[in-house]
Amino acid sequence: MARVRGSFKLHIDMKRDALRQKRAAGPARTGTISTHSPEETFTLGKRLGAIIPFGTTLSIEGGLGAGKTALVKGIAAGLGIEAEILSPTFILVEEYRGGDAPLLHYDLYRLEELGEVERIGMFDAVDGRNIVVVEWGDRLPEGTMEFDVTISIRITGRDERDVEISAPPAIMDALEGWEEGA
Numbered sequence: 014m015a016r017v018r019g020s021f022k023l024h025i026d027m028k029r030d031a032l033r034q035k036r037a038a039g040p041a042r043t044g045t046i047s048t049h050s051p052e053e054t055f056t057l058g059k060r061l062g063a064i065i066p067f068g069t070t071l072s073i074e075g076g077l078g079a080g081k082t083a084l085v086k087g088i089a090a091g092l093g094i095e096a097e098i099l100s101p102t103f104i105l106v107e108e109y110r111g112g113d114a115p116l117l118h119y120d121l122y123r124l125e126e127l128g129e130v131e132r133i134g135m136f137d138a139v140d141g142r143n144i145v146v147v148e149w150g151d152r153l154p155e156g157t158m159e160f161d162v163t164i165s166i167r168i169t170g171r172d173e174r175d176v177e178i179s180a181p182p183a184i185m186d187a188l189e190g191w192e193e194g195a
């Protein structure tokens with residue numbers, strides 16, 4: 014078992030490096046993946062977490078109950094973080110270590126002024142290594158922060174969600190590959 018896990022890990026790290034090198038290659042591409050349960054959204058997040066290069070910044074958008082936090086839980090799992098992911102609604106940020114890279118999870122639902130995110134160091138958190146995930150990233154004034162990946166979740170039924178992902182081609186390619194292999 015340990016050997017399998019080890020080689021799996023090596024494979025993922027090589028994939029991350031390759032993606033990092035290709036990161037700036039080409040404009041973002043957009044695609045929509047429909048999920049039919051919270052678990053499916055989690056699994057999608059997990060795939061994403063396993064392939065995003067270190068330093069990736071993600072904005073996750075969609076109304077209350079869309080499934081933003083469900084997706085972030087998956088991203089954390091994909092990074093190998095075992096801690097329980099909370100909704101940082103009241104304190105704006107939660108930080109998780111112990112995964113492949115530190116995960117900084119922001120929730121701007123209660124953001125009242127830009128000074129708040131400066132004070133909690135959100136912009137400094139973008140350091141080329143941290144994975145920075147921002148729920149309600151669309152609450153930031155236009156041009157404040159450029160995200161590598163923008164995800165917009167739309168509620169289309171009780172358990173159905175349309176997850177629209179805009180990401181560099183390398184990430185979109187990797188996602189497709191993982192979908193086929195699932």
Ligand code: ADP
Nearest residue numbers: 048049050051054077078079080081082083172
């Ligand atoms: P947000 O962070 O966007 O406010 P949460 O992830 O906290 O949303 O909650 C999403 C809610 O929607 C949960 O109660 C979850 O069980 C439910 N849900 C139903 N279907 C889905 C789905 N396909 N994907 C994600 N969440 C879903």
Ligand code: MG
Nearest residue numbers: 081082100148
């Ligand atoms: Mg949330």
